[in-house]
Amino acid sequence: MLFAQTSSELLDSLKTELSIASTAKARSLILSELTWYYVPVSHDTAISYGMKNIEVAKSLKDDAILGQAFSDLGYAYMEKGELIESRKNYHESLKLRYQTGDSTQIYATITNLGSVYQRDFQSDSAMVNYLKALSFFERTGNDRNADFVRNNIGVIYLDMRNYPKALEIFQVAAAYRKAQKDDYLYASTLTNIGSIYKNLKEFEKSEEVYLEALRIFKAEGDDFYTSTTYNNLATLYNAQQKSDLAISHAEMGLVLAEQVGADYDYALIESNLAQSYHDLKDYPKSREFYLRALTHFKAQNAEEDIASMYLLMSPVYAALGMPDSSAYYTTSYVDLNKRLTEQEIQQLTSDLEARYQSEQKDAAIARQQLELRNKNFQLYGSLVLAVVLGIVGYLLYSQQKLKNQQLRQEGKLKAALGQIETQNKLQEQRMLISRDLHDNIGAQLTFIISAIENLKYFDPIKDTLTHRYDSIANFTKQTITELRDTIWAMNSGQITWEQLSARISDYLQQAGISTLGINFEFEVEKSLDPNFHLVSSEGIQIYRIVQEAIQNSLKYAYPSQILVSVSQVDNLLQLIIKDDGTGFVESEIKAGNGLFNMRKRAEELGGKLEVLSQAGKGTSITLLLPKK
Template identity: 85%
Template sequence: MLEKFFLTYFPPNQLFMNSFYRFLGVFSILLYTQFLSAQTTSELLDSLKTELSKAKTANDRSLILSELTWYYVPVSQDTAILFGEENIKVAKSLDDAAVLSQAYSDLAYANMEKGELIEAKKNYQEALKLRYQTGDSTKIYGTITNLGSVYQRDFQSDSAMVNYLKALSFFERTGNERNADFVRNNIGVIYLEMRNYPKALEILQKVAEYRKAQNVDYLYASTLTNIASIYKNLKDYQNSEKTYLEALQIFIEEGDDYYTATTYNNLATLYNAQKYSKLAISFAEKGLELAAQVGADYDYALLESNLAQSYHDLKDYPQSREFYLRALSHFKAQNAEDDIATMYLLMSPVYAALGMPDSSAYYTQAYSDLNKKLTEQEIQQLTSDLEARYQSEQKDAAISRQRLELRNKNFQLYGSLVLAVVLGVVGYLLYSQQKLKNRQLAQEGELKIALAQIETQNKLQEQRMLISRDLHDNIGAQLTFIISAIENLKYFDPIKDTLSHRYDSIADFTKQTITELRDTIWAMNSGQITLGQLSARISDYLERAGVSTRGITFDFDIEKSLDPNFSMVSSEGIQIYRIVQEAIQNALKYAYPSQITVAVAQIGKGFQLVVKDDGTGFEESQVKAGNGLYNMRKRAEELGGKLEIQSKTGKGTYVTLLIPKK
């Protein structure tokens, strides 16, 4: 059900520094020998705390606190954060940018592993500012990489990719293959999160080969875990299990209880996907014990949710409810709202099976409310980003105008001086007049450029408003599918084998909402899109609609003579796509069809798009037009096209959009 991907991070001290060099600045060679003989992480931490009590200078204390922060992360993130915060205070007293930047980086790493992403981002940014002062390029780009990891954890894949590509370019340019390997691994994880499984597998297999050749067992195991996740999503369960078990064995041999617990959770997820519930329970219980020991609260909640799923599949509904409630409590304690929403959705059928319809309805409504809140937050964030960009460009335009005014004053002054000089020289006067005329023409050209910039900003504002309306309409279409599917579930016996499949389908489809939001922003920034791209998007939308809405057949017909490379402005493509969504949404809400067909055909030099259904139909003259019909007609008008709606009671509905060639 819930699994965890593995990213890799740059160590908080010198990149890829081995244990000897990490300790050399603080301890004697004797202590290093003592460290080599240590058998457990616990002994290492005890040794560090002993050395901390003996440290005589603030510089020594800071170095030891740095080590304690780093090594406590897989053991107890709360303790790691306490040491990290203490190190910040000590480092500030030294007035050393390099030491203070290291302290901020240590604390950011602990914040990130605990899931405190806002604090992690803030502390990494503080570290980056200080490292720019020190001029250490390797550490600068290491911090940029870790900022990318924070963005990736926060599902901001575009920002993460920007940071990763900056760092990768530097490391490849300087021949630092080991650092570049870290970045490639995280890029592979982004492709995994984006469900581009072939690309993710291609990158991560190369990363695994490199790490195995370098005998870096711990990092090799983390990459194996991600590869196993890809195999699981491709339903290659045999290779997935084999790869997970290989990673698990390495983590156990390394004595890493934290990542051992996480891998137990991923194996439980794999076995739940195959309905091997008892096997999933045995691995989840082992993971729970280890997660409790290392204080991995988030992973503990993930394991509880997997146990709840296993008991649900075994139809032990009281036990399933108990673990769902425990997981929900732990997710709430960590403010993990996406996971809380998932728990609400999965708990509803459990209460239905227990004959508690009121509780089932309560959690269904709680899921709907929280999902709406999360969607609105995402929209607000996107809108704020656009607004900030717009304001920044407005300020740039204002500065340009001020510079232009200053140049105008200078031109006037120089013109007056020249004119005063040439008054006594008739021949030179003609030359001066021509020179002044040329300068005036250049000034007019600059004025035109400035006016064009202002016009561009106004168009940007119009685009922003269009994006906001698109986001609203798209969310409405997506939620309609979700609500329709949830309502249909009321007519199914929740104990039947098909129930889990339907809820999984709903959950997968809900996750596409945010993807669709980002599609809108992407399309608006693309400039041009082809008819082939638009057709692929419509086809994907119909496929997902068919999965989420049973009992309805969705067909997509496109005339073969149409040129798939026919291009259009991206905003026009989005308008057409939204009209299709709105027409299908209306059919699902009001017409109760058994079949919906979208057809695209060549009409003259333009093309025609038809959305038809075999539902109940309606008399348009007897129906009060709502926002849906109004938006469809408004979009068609903005396209310069023509929208016709033909419907009769009992005979279905035809929505026809005619787009002339421009």
């Protein structure tokens, strides 16, 4: 509560100073402070003060003050998410700062433009600006600004999932900030490092770093970042299926988020609690928190998060035996996601059209000026023929240059519109797959896919995160993979062992491509009848057991070789998946869903699953099935 009170008192004090300010310069300085400090409180109010400051600063005819006013307004627009307006104001600020010649301010604005591009998922443009600014700050010994830019570059690598490079940069930033005794920024960097370890599944390291950040934020009395760190820990514990720990940390974060008025983070924590109760199979409680989070996201018009809630609520209603509600939220997710994509495409089109129209207007004005000049030149043509010929030559050159520029702009627009058309077609394909997911497979498959997608939608750094197009593409690819496997079996009715062997062989080949350094082998006993038939449901069960065994080996055993063999022993079909990895003692490990699922599938097939493993000597999983 201290944070909120301090912020409120500061703003009241600034407004009092503004009411008694006697000069335009004093008013501009106070308006600049109000714009800056209102950003975390109210974006619209911050923008209102920023626009008032622009008018006051223009009356002063002071480029330095006006440049700062444009910069403050650019910051307010950036935090609100209106990135085009933010970029315009930062460019105006940059023009003025080039005129004043203040290099530090120039490269600070270049850094801010990098932040805008980063928010707009234009990582290449952001990186160009950041590297330009970093070079200047390092060259001039401005370590503090260099550290800020370096940290932002680390965030770009984090968004690109280049975790080793991001970790390297953040560790340098953490060392600098710790040496400077800047506990607040140090803790912020620790939060990023904790997220990297979490994504790398190094959960112990992630927990250690998060707890250190939590200790610092508590000591600083920063309730806002204390609440967000509690939420980060809750997300970490959810990833480890430690639901009780996740709930206790989320509840502490919820209290603090409510105290400081962090409505958006409050909704994020509610959604984390919903996930925890979902994992505990307490579906009524999970539904309660999802509905609360959805209400708060709607109040803030956070449409991307609303779409996430729709997707995550669908399996909850399926588990509660409410298929109509499950179908409703699935359809709501598809419709909202489609609308958001269309809005983004329309925004891009509008931006391109605005630029194109501006170029056309400039070209028209230039042509009018050229026509006027030509008329004037004709009046004096007889007197200064030589001069006229030179000027006409220059004008023809300029006109051709303008035409070439116009043609280039038209080419860019056509290329961009072609890209938009491609994106539209891609979106239509995504929607078709989503409808197939709902209409043909039903609520149960929706539940499975949604559970897998939870890992994406609750990454706090996503906090962020990936661009919507990347998220949609990944979702589509994963869904297609699952649908193809299922449709392959369902459409076949019955499948031969030769068809199943080919499917397993393709899977091993793909695994070998994506996991370098591991040798995959597949052996089928020659005496086994290749035309031996299986019911399609049995074939997909066997295929899933092979997938599960290989995925477990890759996750935990670190093998150099994996062998899958099929043979006939008496009247039994014998399938063996064997690796030379680290192995394990089954009694000493916590049973996970992997072994349980394989045994359950074997039981449903009327067969038996045997697991033989020794620490350091590899693992052998044998499936024995009676021939029917």
